[in-house]
Amino acid sequence: MMSRVPQVIVVDPDRESAAELQKMLQLIGLEVIASAGYGVEAFTLAVTQRPDIVLMRVEEPLVRPIQTLAKLRDGMPDMPIVVFSTEANIKLVRQSMVNGASDYLQEPLSEEMLEDSILSVLERKEREMMRRRGELDEPVPQGTIITVFGAKGGIGKTTISSNLAVALATEAHQTVALVDMDTRFGDVAITLDIPVERSIADLARNLENIDRQSLHDYLVEHESGVRILPAPTRPSDWRHLTAKNVRDVIDVLAQTHDFVILDTPGTFNEIVAAAIEVGSMILLVTTLDMASIKDTVLALEMLHERFGNDEERIKVVLNRAGVDTGVRESDVENTLDSPLWWRIPQDNEVVRSAQLGKPIVMFRPNSKVSIEIQKMARSLAGVRGNTHAKRKGGLGKLLFPFMRKSA
């Protein structure tokens, strides 16, 4: 990381607002070298001072600010430029992006906003430089890790994780690994009626000697295509696993699957903490009864405290929606101070299908529960319904002659 205080210049033709911004930047510990107006002044200052980052106002009419932005970008491509504006319409944002802005902030600016933006832009730049100098490990692909978590037992975590995994594989055509991380009574294998020969404990033990091929020997392939890594049949085997073991296993799986779904127990321990930490997304399952909601409030607080309050990452899923418990969904949202991201209805077919060892999305694909889980899977995979309209050519045709010309 950068070992000195980052230096900034502010490009804003309005001296008063430039001075105000300078003050804020100093308060968050940055060194403001100077400020300048658009055009020649900004360019000359940037070339002579070579700051670590530029903060620049963009307002309509766009000609001058965008011309300045483009010139700075072209002249000093390694110098990140964060744009701010009183407006946030798509035209301004797009013009800024196309001309190389690293971030776009809308006024009023706060210290926190500035700090977050500048730090993440500088960090990205630093990684970019390290990557170019060959100082980083070989890049590896990474799938999306979804941790299904809940504050209580018996609220549908395993039902949701198993069916979501199956729907991602069958409906959204993704490669999916499902890991049973229930450290007490892992029952994914029973729910999906698959044999258990080896478990996550065996894989963790042998991880050093494993390549992509042998990795698959540890996974049981379900008829849906989902590859399952079962929990150990003896819960005591978990005791030999550390949080690091678990992270390493998930890491390996994420390198070879579009999605890795983690099912967790209704308790919290260091293994579960590891599952939450690595999750790209945490689905916090709750039901409509008071006890479950009360525990979910506590779980949500714990998640925010320990793992950060990121509403894109932590989503609440209501299971058994529609059961009359006297509690309304809006009450749940108010109590949790968080919207319900998805609602999965109550349906007795879920229990029947579980008894038969068939996921409901395969056993009763047209039931309301299945339809919701399929929709959730498509939305997570970014697949929209059945519109497969394919267009050919455009960019390919354009790009190639252009690249040849400039080469």
Ligand SMILES: Nc1ncnc2c1ncn2[C@@H]1O[C@H](COP(=O)(O)OP(=O)(O)OP(=O)(O)O)[C@@H](O)[C@H]1O
């Ligand atoms: N939407 C639903 N409608 C009806 N029954 C459901 C629904 N979701 C789950 N169930 C049933 O509730 C019971 C508990 O579900 P599940 O095993 O998925 O919960 P869990 O949170 O994983 O529990 P545990 O913490 O014990 O692992 C099962 O019998 C399951 O079939």
Ligand SMILES: [Mg+2]
């Ligand atoms: Mg379970």
